[in-house]
Amino acid sequence: MTVTGPAELLATWEAGLARRGPARAHLLHRAARPRAADEVLSALPVGARAADLFALRRALFGERMEIRLECAACDEAMEFDLDAGDFAERFARETAADGDAVGRGDAADGGGARDAGEPVPPGSRALAQPGEPGKPGEPLRVVVDGWEIAFRPPTAADLAAAAHAGRRAAGGEGFFGGGGDAFGADGAGGGGATAAEEARFALLRRCVVTVRQDGVPRDVGTAVRALPDRVRQALSEAAATADPGADVTFGVNCPACGEATRAELDIATYLWTELDAWARDLLLDVHLLASAYGWTEPEILALSPLRRRYYLELCADA
Numbered sequence: 001m002t003v004t005g006p007a008e009l010l011a012t013w014e015a016g017l018a019r020r021g022p023a024r025a026h027l028l029h030r031a032a033r034p035r036a037a038d039e040v041l042s043a044l045p046v047g048a049r050a051a052d053l054f055a056l057r058r059a060l061f062g063e064r065m066e067i068r069l070e071c072a073a074c075d076e077a078m079e080f081d082l083d084a085g086d087f088a089e090r091f092a093r094e095t096a097a098d099g100d101a102v103g104r105g106d107a108a109d110g111g112g113a114r115d116a117g118e119p120v121p122p123g124s125r126a127l128a129q130p131g132e133p134g135k136p137g138e139p140l141r142v143v144v145d146g147w148e149i150a151f152r153p154p155t156a157a158d159l160a161a162a163a164h165a166g167r168r169a170a171g172g173e174g175f176f177g178g179g180g181d182a183f184g185a186d187g188a189g190g191g192g193a194t195a196a197e198e199a200r201f202a203l204l205r206r207c208v209v210t211v212r213q214d215g216v217p218r219d220v221g222t223a224v225r226a227l228p229d230r231v232r233q234a235l236s237e238a239a240a241t242a243d244p245g246a247d248v249t250f251g252v253n254c255p256a257c258g259e260a261t262r263a264e265l266d267i268a269t270y271l272w273t274e275l276d277a278w279a280r281d282l283l284l285d286v287h288l289l290a291s292a293y294g295w296t297e298p299e300i301l302a303l304s305p306l307r308r309r310y311y312l313e314l315c316a317d318a
């Protein structure tokens with residue numbers, strides 16, 4: 001078990017400030033599996049990465065994740081809790097990547113205080129149902145309307161490449177989010193549709209291993225552009241079943257109007273927001289303690305969160 005200390009976490013935060021999207025998510029993934037090689041991390045299915053990030057979140061900030069969102073129908077503010085440990089275990093792959101994943105522990109402030117995962121309140125229910133995970137290395141198979149397709153679920157590297165292809169098509173504008181319905185045919189409206197489509201084609205080209213139409217093998221590069229919506233839908237569904245953590249979607253019923261709101265949880269973005277707040281608080285602590293006692297940053301970071309808080313209280317009382 002490796003739990004990253006405050007100095008390493010601050011370094012991760014500092015490096016992450018200059019990055020966006022997939023690069024930042026990769027940085028967080030490396031914090032979750034400090035001993036794994038970059039190529040190993042990039043080759044994991046996105047759902048497996050999500051499992052690692054949920055485990056990191058649990059190790060750093062505890063089990064209970066507070067989710068806030070607004071009702072899509074009446075704008076009522078809604079709040080509920082999710083259990084990071086539950087997701088970490090549900091989405092974990094049987095064959096873990098090389099290197100230690102984070103376990104339980106309290107590297108950052110507040111980890112132990114929020115230990116107990118609270119039950120998800122009535123009205124919210126997880127829509128993402130874990131399916132039967134495919135055997136690693138063995139392609140998934142979909143047969144629909146005469147099309148027979150062998151493919152694998154997208155990895156972080158696939159998503160990054162697809163996002164790049166989309167940005168190129170859009171003339172530099174980024175748009176590409178999660179991976180769950182990445183093969184789907186529901187393009188964004190207006191000018192974004194072409195970019196979204198190009199990103200999906202790029203993703204299909206990378207993930208599809210073989211295509212047969214009515215028993216005849218076809219070239220993957222051209223065939224992915226000819227796939228009917230029903231086939232792409234089937235691919236999306238099969239990928240989501242094999243790699244359920246890739247698309248964490250849940251439905252919440254509004255207590256005010258009763259309408260259901262669907263929301264997607266991007267654990268990388270969620271965790272980054274928390275890490276950012278934690279780092280800024282910690283730097284403020286360092287500033288206050290350094291000013292009061294003349295200690296150096298490494299000396300202050302070496303203090304346990306409890307001692308740090310105690311000295312800060314003494315400063316405030318003085």
Ligand SMILES: [Zn+2]
Pocket residue numbers: 071072073074075076254255256257258259
């Ligand atoms: Zn409502």
